[in-house]
Amino acid sequence: MSDSVFILVLLPISLFVILFSLGLALTLDDFRRVVVYPRGVAIGMANLLVISPLLAVGLALLFKLPPELAVGMVLLGASPGGTTANMLTHLAKGDTALSLTMTAISSVAAVFTVPLLLDLATQWFMAGDAQYTVAMGPIVVKILLITLLPLSIGMWVRSRAQAWSLRNEPLVKKIAMVFFVLVVFAALWAEREHIFGNLASVGLAVLSLNVLAMGVSFGIAKLAGLDGPQSTAISIELGVHNTTLAMAVGAMVSATMIIPAAVYGVFMFFTAGAFAKWMHARNS
Structure with a gap:
């Protein structure tokens, strides 16, 4: 597969399917739940928005x-939580509702936070290189289209055909996982x-980012007085990123920028899965 086919075809399609599957699992209550778990x-x-990017920079x-x-x-550290985080949180007996809410809110916030951090990182690490000057406007529009559009379509389908959505959500998630695996190995x-x-x-x-992000976020959550299931949800959310989004945004600037997210996509299931198994016993 040529780089152009991967970047122009497989990557956007994969991201669309992954975020559509997330939208299919969401309702407006998942956003309103921020009032329940402020x-x-x-x-x-x-x-997600501060600790993870700072760890990535460090x-x-x-x-x-x-x-x-x-x-x-930095793009990897700035990317929102992935849909697999919700499944692993459920398997770990964590707070799945909180996990869904964080994934939903961070996916929407990514439209603004990811290009902002991309701009800052480019200025920091590539200062003076005119080749990598980031045009924020077009990138924000592209991220808007590749994130909120499929997410919104999935939520619209869920609201209009709830029975169909609930029946087919597992199948759509399996298809999304196949696309994710394809896009990681293609990258x-x-x-x-x-x-x-x-x-x-x-x-x-990337392995250090994965382990540190989960460990630090779990520690912060516990110090803040959150219970085990809530701390588990937050930790797994920091360990399982939407790496496809990080790759899609990185590809807008340079194909080489997709590498950290692609490599991370291989590691994160093993480390986050091991953490979920360990927390399953603790949260039971």
């Missing part, structure tokens, strides 16, 4: 990643030369 949502969103500097990979790390193959040249540093960086 502290849990506030702490979870603070972790690790990019620590591992001395090349500029494009460093920006890709790894398309950028294999760059990956092999930076495999050790990128692999250690």
